[in-house]
Amino acid sequence: QSALTQPASVSGSPGQSITISCTGTSRDVGGYIYVSWYQQHPGKAPKLIMSEVKNRPSGVSDRFSGSKSGNTASLTISGLQAEDEADYYCSSYTSSNSVVFGGGTQLTVL
Amino acid sequence: QAQLQESGPGLVRPSETLSLTCTVSGGSTIDYYWSWIRQSPGEGLEWIGHIYSSGNTNYNPSLKSRVTLSMDTSKSQVSLKMTSVTAADTAVYYCARELGIGDAFDVWGQGTLVTVSS
Numbered sequence: 001q002s003a004l005t006q007p008a009s010v011s012g013s014p015g016q017s018i019t020i021s022c023t024g025t026s027r028d029v030g031g032y033i034y035v036s037w038y039q040q041h042p043g044k045a046p047k048l049i050m051s052e053v054k055n056r057p058s059g060v061s062d063r064f065s066g067s068k069s070g071n072t073a074s075l076t077i078s079g080l081q082a083e084d085e086a087d088y089y090c091s092s093y094t095s096s097n098s099v100v101f102g103g104g105t106q107l108t109v110l
Numbered sequence: 111q112a113q114l115q116e117s118g119p120g121l122v123r124p125s126e127t128l129s130l131t132c133t134v135s136g137g138s139t140i141d142y143y144w145s146w147i148r149q150s151p152g153e154g155l156e157w158i159g160h161i162y163s164s165g166n167t168n169y170n171p172s173l174k175s176r177v178t179l180s181m182d183t184s185k186s187q188v189s190l191k192m193t194s195v196t197a198a199d200t201a202v203y204y205c206a207r208e209l210g211i212g213d214a215f216d217v218w219g220q221g222t223l224v225t226v227s228s
Contacts, residue, residue, distance in 0.1 A: 045219065099212055
């Protein structure tokens with residue numbers, strides 16, 4: 001199975017909004033609601049920040065929002081803060097009863 | 111809140127078998143899928159496979175021939191065995207709780223680094 005496609009890096013200034021895309025196929029992202037997003041700070045385990053495309057777990061800032069159109073899911077972070085600087089990964093269920101991750105996006109807060 | 115702790119050898123010789131255990135505390139292993147996920151140094155996340163409390167398993171097609179997951183519900187443990195390892199299997203290995211088949215991983219262990227080297 002091929003990894004989902006994410007931009008390698010994105011950047012933004014404090015207070016701005018950024019969007020990270022996650023592109024797959026109809027056999028994964030396009031075919032299921034089970035698209036999730038994870039935030040990973042250096043040396044730490046990933047943390048779930050979005051499930052089922054647009055559901056924010058308890059305790060996750062409402063500055064994070066998710067959406068999906070066709071085979072592409074997106075994570076938007078508004079009001080960027082220094083603490084948002086991290087790597088972000090998407091994942092999706094697939095038609096092969098497996099899970100596939102995106103390659104990851106490094107977010108830099110300028 | 112459930113907590114997960116991975117354990118096992120930090121060094122494995124090439125061609126040998128990698129064996130890791132994930133111990134679940136503060137919650138039940140019943141009615142959840144439990145996944146193993148790895149991250150090679152400087153690389154992204156790779157899903158290895160998952161197991162349900164009934165014993166049902168699914169694996170990453172690219173690793174399926176070398177991986178076996180098992181579960182001991184009496185000990186609240188999930189185990190990973192990966193055969194014929196090479197340097198490419200050097201990674202931090204995480205166990206994670208899956209909310210449902212293919213759904214989000216809501217609880218993660220801290221991860222354990224496994225190095226494959228002679």
